[in-house]
Amino acid sequence: MTQAITAEKKKPAKKTTAKAVNSLDVSDHKATVGKNFADNAKMTMRNVNVFYDDKQAIHDVSVDIAKNEVIAMIGPSGCGKSTFLRSLNRMNDTVDICRVEGQICMDGEDLYSPKLDVVELRARVGMVFQKPNPFPKSIYENVAYGPKIHGLADSRVDLDEIVENSLRKAGLWEEVKERLHQAGTGLSGGQQQRLCIARAIAVSPEVILMDEPCSALDPIATAKIEELIEELSQNFTIAIVTHSMQQAARVSHRTAYFHLGRLIEVNPTEQVFTMPEHQLTEAYITGRFG
Amino acid sequence: MTEALNNLGKIKKSLSRRNRAERRFRWYGRMAVFIGLAAVMVLFTDIISKGQGAFRITYIELEVTYEQDRIGIQSLTDPEQLATGNWEALYKAALRNEFTEVSGRRDKRKLYGLISSGAGFDLKDRLLANPLLLGATENVWILADDDIDTYYKSWLDGEPYAARMSTKQLQWIDELHAQGKIRLQFNKNLFTRGDSREPEQAGIRGAVMGSLLTLLLTLLLSFPIGVSAAIYLEEFAPRNRWTDFIEVNINNLAAVPSIIFGLLGLAIFINFFHIPRSVPIVGGLVLTLMTLPTIIITSRAAIKSVPPSIREAALGMGASKYQVVLHHVLPLSLPGMLTGAIIGMAQALGESAPLLMIGMVAFIVDIPAGFSDPATVLPVQIFLWADSPERAFIEKTSAAIMVLLSFLIVMNTVAVWLRKRLERRW
Numbered sequence: 001m002t003q004a005i006t007a008e009k010k011k012p013a014k015k016t017t018a019k020a021v022n023s024l025d026v027s028d029h030k031a032t033v034g035k036n037f038a039d040n041a042k043m044t045m046r047n048v049n050v051f052y053d054d055k056q057a058i059h060d061v062s063v064d065i066a067k068n069e070v071i072a073m074i075g076p077s078g079c080g081k082s083t084f085l086r087s088l089n090r091m092n093d094t095v096d097i098c099r100v101e102g103q104i105c106m107d108g109e110d111l112y113s114p115k116l117d118v119v120e121l122r123a124r125v126g127m128v129f130q131k132p133n134p135f136p137k138s139i140y141e142n143v144a145y146g147p148k149i150h151g152l153a154d155s156r157v158d159l160d161e162i163v164e165n166s167l168r169k170a171g172l173w174e175e176v177k178e179r180l181h182q183a184g185t186g187l188s189g190g191q192q193q194r195l196c197i198a199r200a201i202a203v204s205p206e207v208i209l210m211d212e213p214c215s216a217l218d219p220i221a222t223a224k225i226e227e228l229i230e231e232l233s234q235n236f237t238i239a240i241v242t243h244s245m246q247q248a249a250r251v252s253h254r255t256a257y258f259h260l261g262r263l264i265e266v267n268p269t270e271q272v273f274t275m276p277e278h279q280l281t282e283a284y285i286t287g288r289f290g
Numbered sequence: 291m292t293e294a295l296n297n298l299g300k301i302k303k304s305l306s307r308r309n310r311a312e313r314r315f316r317w318y319g320r321m322a323v324f325i326g327l328a329a330v331m332v333l334f335t336d337i338i339s340k341g342q343g344a345f346r347i348t349y350i351e352l353e354v355t356y357e358q359d360r361i362g363i364q365s366l367t368d369p370e371q372l373a374t375g376n377w378e379a380l381y382k383a384a385l386r387n388e389f390t391e392v393s394g395r396r397d398k399r400k401l402y403g404l405i406s407s408g409a410g411f412d413l414k415d416r417l418l419a420n421p422l423l424l425g426a427t428e429n430v431w432i433l434a435d436d437d438i439d440t441y442y443k444s445w446l447d448g449e450p451y452a453a454r455m456s457t458k459q460l461q462w463i464d465e466l467h468a469q470g471k472i473r474l475q476f477n478k479n480l481f482t483r484g485d486s487r488e489p490e491q492a493g494i495r496g497a498v499m500g501s502l503l504t505l506l507l508t509l510l511l512s513f514p515i516g517v518s519a520a521i522y523l524e525e526f527a528p529r530n531r532w533t534d535f536i537e538v539n540i541n542n543l544a545a546v547p548s549i550i551f552g553l554l555g556l557a558i559f560i561n562f563f564h565i566p567r568s569v570p571i572v573g574g575l576v577l578t579l580m581t582l583p584t585i586i587i588t589s590r591a592a593i594k595s596v597p598p599s600i601r602e603a604a605l606g607m608g609a610s611k612y613q614v615v616l617h618h619v620l621p622l623s624l625p626g627m628l629t630g631a632i633i634g635m636a637q638a639l640g641e642s643a644p645l646l647m648i649g650m651v652a653f654i655v656d657i658p659a660g661f662s663d664p665a666t667v668l669p670v671q672i673f674l675w676a677d678s679p680e681r682a683f684i685e686k687t688s689a690a691i692m693v694l695l696s697f698l699i700v701m702n703t704v705a706v707w708l709r710k711r712l713e714r715r716w
């Protein structure tokens with residue numbers, strides 16, 4: 001980051017802004033600006049710190065995710081937005097050296113409490129990954145996997161129904177209904193990602209986390225997924241990490257801007273992209289670094 | 291502009307040098323492949339040319355009369371009488387009838403020497419299979435002695451090798467040949483009998499059975515243990531000094547000379563646990579120790595090759611660690627594990643050194659029927675035969691090598707086929 005800023009300095013035209021950015025060294029940054037708290041919060045995060053060994057990746061982040069909203073997390077590479085997202089369903093548990101401090105609650109329940117079973121948590125908080133990662137099984141088996149392991153379906157008919165509904169919600173049913181028992185890995189990239197979304201919603205989670213779900217897809221597939229996110233937001237709470245500011249602007253209700261592990265600003269998306277409160281946010285969305 | 295031209299010249303010059311280097315490298319590769327193939331060809335031609343003779347063996351046709359008095363038995367159902375019966379007298383009498391001019395003790399012994407010393411028991415089996423033959427006369431093809439076999443085969447090939455044979459014996463064989471009473475037949479004994487001091491009676495059945503029993507036990511023990519260890523180390527074990535220590539030591543174990551495992555087996559299984567010597571149980575246990583590191587290492591590699599995204603996907607769906615392993619990691623890594631196991635088994639099949647230490651080198655005639663019967667294995671049988679002075683064992687040794695090699699080829703083919711088959715599912 002410092003490199004980017006020094007590079008800015010060399011350009012006389014943007015000298016004033018660069019100075020302003022420089023004067024706002026993030027290590028001084030204390031509080032998030034904007035509306036990071038919500039009245040009808042689904043998830044509440046307070047003073048969350050995440051460490052990899054002794055390297056701190058997330059500094060003191062406090063934010064709410066409201067019910068049925070789509071919150072986008074943006075920021076330059078390495079700013080910790082993915083790390084933060086993955087601590088919401090404890091996927092970071094699989095990384096030995098990762099340590100999470102602070103409080104992360106869903107409906108008032110502490111997600112890091114020793115009493116909570118991580119298996120249950122992940123059934124309630126689904127996740128869609130950056131690269132489409134369907135299981136090397138049939139399309140049907142992919143979607144049916146979650147309901148099967150959690151014992152959600154009472155009968156074969158029940159399971160068929162769940163699979164069909166999930167595929168319909170993911171907008172994939174019409175494309176795959178004739179070949180449900182063919183390999184999920186044989187689909188196109190965009191279809192695979194929608195299959196992964198269908199797989200995630202098959203267990204009816206309360207929250208869906210999406211970690212750059214479109215970064216491996218072409219623009220048409222991306223458009224379809226974005227459409228899907230909008231539909232899904234009627235029933236689910238969605239947190240999406242994205243590289244693309246346009247995407248954040250298109251799909252989200254609120255946008256959170258991360259910078260070097262700190263949450264700089266959270267505001268309604270429209271406001272973030274028209275009149276950001278913080279200089280760093282402004283510098284980022286106007287493309288001066290990232 | 292001139293600089294660009296200069297550079298272009300330099301690039302062109304270096305290009306021809308690079309192309310030459312590449313061509314040279316290709317030639318090195320072709321030479322290496324050629325040398326490797328040539329070595330295999332030489333090995334196979336040598337073994338096959340030496341060993342093919344062992345699949346045919348010399349028989350002599352004699353007119354045998356099953357005289358009760360000569361055998362010295364009253365009943366064909368009394369085991370004791372059968373055991374003490376003078377069965378050799380049958381073919382000896384037949385030989386005397388064939389060559390009536392032979393007299394004198396020495397000449398008669400030479401004459402009896404034409405026939406394998408175990409031939410009496412073959413006649414006994416023949417009679418027992420068909421009791422009506424008692425008292426009757428029939429023409430029987432009887433197994434010849436190994437010296438006769440060696441001579442007859444070499445004589446047919448045009449380079450007679452008469453080593454220990456007397457001129458009279460050579461003459462008799464000429465006579466038999468002229469009458470069409472000596473011929474080569476398929477060597478059934480090679481595949482149906484156990485080891486013997488008489489080359490013409492010796493077979494590899496005992497060694498094959500011993501190898502099968504030993505390998506079966508090795509597979510049953512080492513595959514589940516090896517795969518479980520690999521899964522635990524790869525998926526469940528915390529990364530710390532202890533697991534590093536274990537990992538280093540597993541890799542070290544894979545490099546330990548196999549005879550050391552034999553010594554270990556001798557000290558622990560035989561001297562401490564008092565399992566009998568020479569039995570497939572001990573052999574299987576020792577080979578398990580030897581194969582385990584191979585299976586653990588290949589299984590871990592197979593588990594590592596399962597993309598992490600699959601694990602993440604399953605974990606993200608709320609699968610428990612155990613479910614991730616059982617539903618995803620294991621099915622995806624199974625082809626690799628099976629290949630590793632078969633390669634380990636092939637290694638174990640060809641192993642002789644550790645088995646020498648635990649007494650599987652003993653001379654065992656009976657074909658083992660269970661895990662606790664004394665047994666030997668194919669490579670040790672090869673070692674034993676190669677060590678035997680009788681010339682006829684040379685071709686037997688090569689034949690046993692051919693059998694061992696064909697087992698290895700079959701196993702490796704199965705490994706490749708299994709891998710292809712299981713991977714083609716998606």
